[in-house]
Amino acid sequence: MRAKRCGRCAGWLVLGFLLFLTAPAPTSWSPPLTPTATDTSVPAIGRTWPVGVRPAVLRGWEPPATVYGRGHRGVDLAAPAGAPVRTVAAGRVSFAGRVAGKGVVSVELTGTDLRTTYEPVTASVEKGAEVEAGEVVGTVAPTGSHCTTTCVHWGLRRGETYLDPLSLLPPWLLHRGPSRLLPVLGVPLPK
Template sequence: MRSGGSLVQVTTPRSALVVLVLVALLTGPPAASAAPAAAPESASAAPAPAAGLWAWPLAGAPTVSRPFDAPATPYAAGHRGVDLAGAVGGQVLSAGDGVVAFAGMVAGRPVVSVDHAGGLRTTYEPVAPGVSAGQPVVRGSPLGVLVAGHDGCPVDACLHWGLRRGETYLDPLSLLRPPRVRLLPWH
């Protein structure tokens, strides 16, 4: 087996497994034609997308002014997203590649929602949309501008950033965390 111009000799099944794991880690995720990952079993489970596919929806690494608080049941109290401190008129960016599912008013507030691979949907509010439903976007594409009016925001404007898979709310910050890889001992 060749690796980076040098020959790697595999002498045992254990060595072969170690080489395969290392090659998989170094070459990254499989091509887009691979089957989508299974849905997480709980609201706190990470969506499990490949690292590097997602970015903050505001420039830089904004301050989280209110964290995600998963509701115990679908109709229970909780905070179904995170609030990010921003500035009025600041660009709101798509956190990942997808298609705009909705751009308009919901309960008197301007909202943009983007559908992503694997059944994920991100939402952004309050955002004066600069996109329209059906429009494809890539990570970092401008969706609109942040407007004032988010209750409980400690600064002039906060972006409420939400994430769902189907009807299950997830912590959108989990998109930004690299996946955890743990190698187990060979017995």
């Protein structure tokens, strides 16, 4: 009787193993929609540059290889001293004060887990203030810049992860130069 039961169990094990081997591969896996600390995707929610209309980017974003490694954790935008500094998207001011002798304004962006920072800035807002996209949060400080000329360092973080702040701006706002129309397939060009 016991041999019969073991034979039946062995049969089921063999059948299960064969089904496992012949089962189709699982479909592609999708990551969860909730962002993680290493999520580098950024929604293009910005509506304006922090300074000027299309300021020159003096130094771009260079992510460090390690937490304390060399790099540039933001972008430097050319701006004259006294120029207004605007928040690129709506949010709440989480910091307005001095850090290492430089004026800094940080804004937690509404509906996201992102925070932008602008420096060196003479703040015109206080911590806790609600700001709209394009609202002035201060002016470019005449001193304290790490650029060879006056500039604004614009940073973006998700938690402790630095991200490229230019990714907040939609492509049409980043584009320089005139628009170019392309021909529509099947429609002849005018002569």
